[in-house]
Amino acid sequence: MSERVPVIAIDGPTGSGKGTISRGLARALGWHLLDSGALYRLVALIAAKQSISIDDPDGLAAAAAVMAVEFSTAEDTEQVLLDGVDVTSLLRTEEHGAAASKVAALPPVRTALLERQRQFARPPGLVADGRDMGSVVFPTAALKVFLTAGPEERALRRYNQLKEKGIDVSLPALSREIAERDERDANRKVAPLKAADGARILDSTGITPEQVIERVHSWLLEVNEGTN
Numbered sequence: 031m032s033e034r035v036p037v038i039a040i041d042g043p044t045g046s047g048k049g050t051i052s053r054g055l056a057r058a059l060g061w062h063l064l065d066s067g068a069l070y071r072l073v074a075l076i077a078a079k080q081s082i083s084i085d086d087p088d089g090l091a092a093a094a095a096v097m098a099v100e101f102s103t104a105e106d107t108e109q110v111l112l113d114g115v116d117v118t119s120l121l122r123t124e125e126h127g128a129a130a131s132k133v134a135a136l137p138p139v140r141t142a143l144l145e146r147q148r149q150f151a152r153p154p155g156l157v158a159d160g161r162d163m164g165s166v167v168f169p170t171a172a173l174k175v176f177l178t179a180g181p182e183e184r185a186l187r188r189y190n191q192l193k194e195k196g197i198d199v200s201l202p203a204l205s206r207e208i209a210e211r212d213e214r215d216a217n218r219k220v221a222p223l224k225a226a227d228g229a230r231i232l233d234s235t236g237i238t239p240e241q242v243i244e245r246v247h248s249w250l251l252e253v254n255e256g257t258n
Contacts, residue, residue: 045184
């Protein structure tokens with residue numbers, strides 16, 4: 031990662047809105063986008079396709095090291111390509127989300143993906159979305175944001191996202207899965223989910239995505255003014 035490339039690190043739990051905010055912000059700034067969660071979902075997807083056990087961290091890490099990944103953002107839609115094939119819809123299932131959370135707890139996989147994530151930092155700048163962007167991957171990020179929201183709103187947001195994609199899901203079951211994922215992510219030994227040192231906390235409950243983007247953009251302007 032070049033120290034001269036500005037990075038906005040946006041971390042937070044599932045349903046906090048960080049994906050929507052990161053895409054909107056990257057588009058507004060004309061910057062690159064890193065959806066780190068998609069990388070772990072891709073590893074989980076490859077594991078399923080190649081019959082690699084979740085209990086085989088070295089095998090998963092080897093797959094993570096060589097997978098060919100490309101992110102493409104057009105309008106409000108993110109497209110994830112694996113070996114040139116669009117796998118976006120496959121990645122967004124709760125099955126792969128739960129598997130990704132387990133994969134992300136494995137140190138060999140995190141090590142394999144660390145440098146790959148840092149390579150996304152290219153001019154003119156990068157908006158990095160994840161759970162340890164500010165604390166581990168980009169500790170010198172120009173701006174660190176920890177985005178959260180009330181648990182009920184987070185579950186409802188995720189429910190609506192899945193229903194819009196035609197995926198049948200139970201709201202109570204989804205609430206339980208999100209709570210379990212939160213606990214697992216917050217208590218894992220490697221890179222637990224938490225606000226990074228110096229991060230600005232933003233609760234998006236009851237706030238529109240446009241308002242959140244505007245708030246983060248204003249913080250970036252403050253940071254830039256402070257460094258000039």
